[in-house]
Amino acid sequence: MKLMAEQQLIIKDATAEDILALAGLMNDLGYPTTLEEMGLRFGHIFNHSEYKTFVVCLNEEVVGWEESLF
Numbered sequence: 523m524k525l526m527a528e529q530q531l532i533i534k535d536a537t538a539e540d541i542l543a544l545a546g547l548m549n550d551l552g553y554p555t556t557l558e559e560m561g562l563r564f565g566h567i568f569n570h571s572e573y574k575t576f577v578v579c580l581n582e583e584v585v586g587w588e589e590s591l592f
Contacts, residue, residue, distance in 0.1 A: 529581055536575040536587060538564065543584035544577070 536544070538561075545560035555563075567573050567589070578586035 530579075532579045533576050533588075534579065536564070536577045538568075540577050540584055540587075544587060547584065547587065 541560050541564050542557060544564070545555050545557050548555035548560065564575070567575050572592050574590050574592060576588045576590075577584045578588070
C-alpha cells in the first residue's frame, strides 16, 4: 500500500490512449459502453474545437475524467 505522500495525481488532456480506461470507467459507473462506442464518442469530442476532455490519473492509472465546453 502506498502512503498518500507517495501517490501522484495528474490531470492531463485525454488522448486516444485513454479510450480503454474511459470505457472501463463508463461501465463502472453503470453506463454500458464498448471500446468501439467510446472510440466513436472520443472521436466526435476530439474533433470539436470548443470541447475539451481531461483525464485524472492516480499513479499513472486513469481514475476519472472531466469534460468542458469552452
